Amino acid sequence: MAASDSDAESDVETGQGDAKGDHEGAAVSLRDVRKTYYLGEPVHALDGVDVTIPRGSYTAVMGPSGSGKSTLLNLIGCLDTPTEGEVWVNEREVSAISQRERTKVRGQEVGFVFQTFNLMPKLTAAENVALPLVFQGIDKSERIDRANELLEDVGLADRGDHRPNELSGGQRQRVAIARALSASPAIILADEPTGNLDQETGKQIMGLFQRLHDEGNTILMVTHERPIAEHAQRVIHVLDGTIERVEEIESPRRVETDLP
Amino acid sequence: MEFAESLRLSWRAIRSHKLRSILTTLGVVIGVAAVITFVTLGTSLRADVLGQVGADRTPNVYVWASPAGQEGGGPGAGAQPVFTASDVDAIRNLSGVESVVARGVVPTAAVSAGGQTVAQRQVIATSPSYFDSGGFAEGRAFREGSREVVLNEQAAGLFSPSVEVGDNVTLRLATGNSVEAEVVGLLNGSSGGGAFEGLGQSQPLVFVPTDPFYRTTLEVPGSGESQRVYPTLTVVAEDFAAVPETKASVQAYLENESDAAKLVPGNYEFSAETDQDLVDQIKELLNTLTNFVTGIAVISLVVGSIGIANIMLVSVTERTKEIGIMKAVGAQNRDVLQLFLLEAAMLGLFGSVLGTPVGVLGAYAAAQYIGLSLVLPYEWFAIAVAVGILVGILAGLYPAWNAAKTDPIDALRYE
Ligand SMILES: Nc1ncnc2c1ncn2[C@@H]1O[C@H](COP(=O)(O)OP(=O)(O)OP(=O)(O)O)[C@@H](O)[C@H]1O
Ligand SMILES: [Mg+2]
Numbered sequence: 001m002a003a004s005d006s007d008a009e010s011d012v013e014t015g016q017g018d019a020k021g022d023h024e025g026a027a028v029s030l031r032d033v034r035k036t037y038y039l040g041e042p043v044h045a046l047d048g049v050d051v052t053i054p055r056g057s058y059t060a061v062m063g064p065s066g067s068g069k070s071t072l073l074n075l076i077g078c079l080d081t082p083t084e085g086e087v088w089v090n091e092r093e094v095s096a097i098s099q100r101e102r103t104k105v106r107g108q109e110v111g112f113v114f115q116t117f118n119l120m121p122k123l124t125a126a127e128n129v130a131l132p133l134v135f136q137g138i139d140k141s142e143r144i145d146r147a148n149e150l151l152e153d154v155g156l157a158d159r160g161d162h163r164p165n166e167l168s169g170g171q172r173q174r175v176a177i178a179r180a181l182s183a184s185p186a187i188i189l190a191d192e193p194t195g196n197l198d199q200e201t202g203k204q205i206m207g208l209f210q211r212l213h214d215e216g217n218t219i220l221m222v223t224h225e226r227p228i229a230e231h232a233q234r235v236i237h238v239l240d241g242t243i244e245r246v247e248e249i250e251s252p253r254r255v256e257t258d259l260p
Numbered sequence: 261m262e263f264a265e266s267l268r269l270s271w272r273a274i275r276s277h278k279l280r281s282i283l284t285t286l287g288v289v290i291g292v293a294a295v296i297t298f299v300t301l302g303t304s305l306r307a308d309v310l311g312q313v314g315a316d317r318t319p320n321v322y323v324w325a326s327p328a329g330q331e332g333g334g335p336g337a338g339a340q341p342v343f344t345a346s347d348v349d350a351i352r353n354l355s356g357v358e359s360v361v362a363r364g365v366v367p368t369a370a371v372s373a374g375g376q377t378v379a380q381r382q383v384i385a386t387s388p389s390y391f392d393s394g395g396f397a398e399g400r401a402f403r404e405g406s407r408e409v410v411l412n413e414q415a416a417g418l419f420s421p422s423v424e425v426g427d428n429v430t431l432r433l434a435t436g437n438s439v440e441a442e443v444v445g446l447l448n449g450s451s452g453g454g455a456f457e458g459l460g461q462s463q464p465l466v467f468v469p470t471d472p473f474y475r476t477t478l479e480v481p482g483s484g485e486s487q488r489v490y491p492t493l494t495v496v497a498e499d500f501a502a503v504p505e506t507k508a509s510v511q512a513y514l515e516n517e518s519d520a521a522k523l524v525p526g527n528y529e530f531s532a533e534t535d536q537d538l539v540d541q542i543k544e545l546l547n548t549l550t551n552f553v554t555g556i557a558v559i560s561l562v563v564g565s566i567g568i569a570n571i572m573l574v575s576v577t578e579r580t581k582e583i584g585i586m587k588a589v590g591a592q593n594r595d596v597l598q599l600f601l602l603e604a605a606m607l608g609l610f611g612s613v614l615g616t617p618v619g620v621l622g623a624y625a626a627a628q629y630i631g632l633s634l635v636l637p638y639e640w641f642a643i644a645v646a647v648g649i650l651v652g653i654l655a656g657l658y659p660a661w662n663a664a665k666t667d668p669i670d671a672l673r674y675e
Contacts, residue, residue: 079669103593107591112589114672118584119585120586121582122273122276122582131585131586131589134262135586135592140264140265
């Protein structure tokens with residue numbers, strides 16, 4: 001990493017007020033990232049993105065459908081690799097490491113929350129929460145303790161033995177959040193976490209994110225809804241694969257945290 | 261990822277499709293059962309036949325002349341009477357030879373005793389030393405030059421009441437003449453008649469001394485003298501160690517110096533076989549048979565494994581999304597590979613574990629039906645289970661590989 005510090009200096013021009021353009025100390029940093037799909041005509045899902053997400057920040061990503069929000073998140077979450085440019089997560093260039101290493105980063109350094117929850121249907125809530133730990137070879141008793149602790153944190157201590165199909169949408173999303181947290185990742189990525197939930201339930205989830213942020217977690221959340229985005233400190237507006245502007249939210253919305 | 265945890269996850273996947281898993285397993289059950297049935301039957305048959313043949317192994321070399329290139333048919337098949345009395349004497353003097361028993365057949369029409377007559381195609385003419393190995397239930401061997409006969413129990417049992425030692429029998433020869441003789445010995449039913457009478461068979465046998473009963477004679481070439489000629493000889497070696505050497509020297513004598521060499525038809529050759537040769541031949545025959553039938557059974561096992569491969573492919577496609585989720589939360593390719601391989605291996609394992617007793621049951625039923633006593637090939641049970649697992653793994657390899665290299669984003673998008 002030290003070797004690439006010198007390039008970092010020359011590439012600083014990102015135009016983002018708070019972004020120093022350096023991965024040093026940042027949770028996430030993207031440098032001139034492009035993602036192009038070649039299906040006959042090339043589709044530029046991301047067309048030169050530079051952005052830095054500081055540690056402990058709460059950032060929302062907004063933009064019209066097809067503008068590249070999910071693509072951006074997938075790159076940061078190591079689910080995908082950029083066609084060009086560098087993606088740094090936790091001061092490590094994940095766009096230049098082996099697939100195996102990227103899988104490790106995915107399991108340990110980021111936690112993903114999806115719009116459609118993506119829980120394993122045949123596993124109980126507790127087993128779902130413990131799943132990332134299974135692939136890291138964590139001891140069974142330790143896994144169980146951790147899963148129960150996290151389920152308690154998201155207010156589902158009594159639902160550990162339930163299968164996803166026995167839970168409500170909001171409960172499923174809370175299980176998914178607990179799972180995202182299980183490996184104590186540096187950053188939580190959420191792709192429209194409230195997209196499939198009603199307003200009231202969405203608020204609960206926002207309350208949970210708020211608490212996670214208050215506890216010092218870094219959160220990057222894609223959303224379509226302005227009111228949801230306003231819970232964050234900053235909103236990155238994406239348009240046609242580029243960052244249109246970054247908006248600072250003066251006073252982010254707060255939810256009354258009264259988890260059931 | 262720990263092995264125990266993959267085992268648990270794979271087991272759960274199998275259980276979540278009970279009927280499908282059972283039907284898939286059934287394919288392997290049938291395959292393994294078929295293989296085990298035939299292997300068990302083959303083993304039992306071998307043990308049965310070899311038990312009969314190999315029980316009283318003797319240091320004998322069986323000698324006869326038969327058409328060149330003739331395969332099978334057993335000792336003495338196609339034999340022509342070519343061994344002269346001088347040949348017999350000469351062979352007796354070869355080193356390593358203990359004794360030579362000549363054997364010929366006297367064609368007959370029937371045997372009568374106590375007013376009853378039963379058809380009998382032939383009686384066996386031989387010398388008293390034929391009975392050196394014993395096997396008498398009653399009485400003794402006949403004496404050369406006297407009108408005496410020895411019957412085996414099957415032959416004695418043709419009459420009711422059974423013929424006993426001391427009774428008189430009448431041999432109706434094929435020539436139309438009748439000859440009276442006294443029964444002096446009865447052979448055990450199980451002692452058999454020796455290699456030339458067919459192995460493990462139990463037909464009625466009547467033995468008579470060559471003198472006076474055996475009349476087949478030929479003029480010895482170059483001497484002008486007529487001698488008895490015999491179709492088959494049993495050369496008894498001094499001990500087991502001398503058997504191979506005896507066999508070789510007898511064969512050399514026959515080919516180079518004997519009268520038989522001059523008498524034998526052009527396209528005939530001499531055969532000399534030991535008990536061990538016979539046992540080996542039977543073993544080989546049984547092995548070929550067992551392998552052939554087992555080979556057919558293996559085909560059903562292959563069909564069973566195709567069933568596993570098929571169901572695993574379906575399973576992988578069905579669970580694409582789950583694979584995506586696992587990969588998204590940090591599952592490595594090899595974790596996914598391990599999960600699906602284990603699932604396939606478990607299907608194979610269950611199939612073989614269930615198939616083995618089913619196969620034994622099938623073999624038991626078949627053995628009961630044909631009156632065979634069952635010998636269980638235990639090592640094959642272990643092999644079957646190992647093969648079951650292997651079949652599962654092989655069948656699961658491609659589907660699991662497919663699963664492992666699934667792209668997480670594509671998989672998560674999969675509906
Ligand atoms: N696998 C792919 N193959 C081809 N094109 C793709 C692929 N994935 C994404 N795209 C294209 O990339 C662009 C960005 O897609 P992306 O999913 O990032 O949009 P999004 O901003 O998340 O949209 P939405 O709000 O609807 O979820 C779209 O034009 C899409 O068609
Ligand atoms: Mg999207």
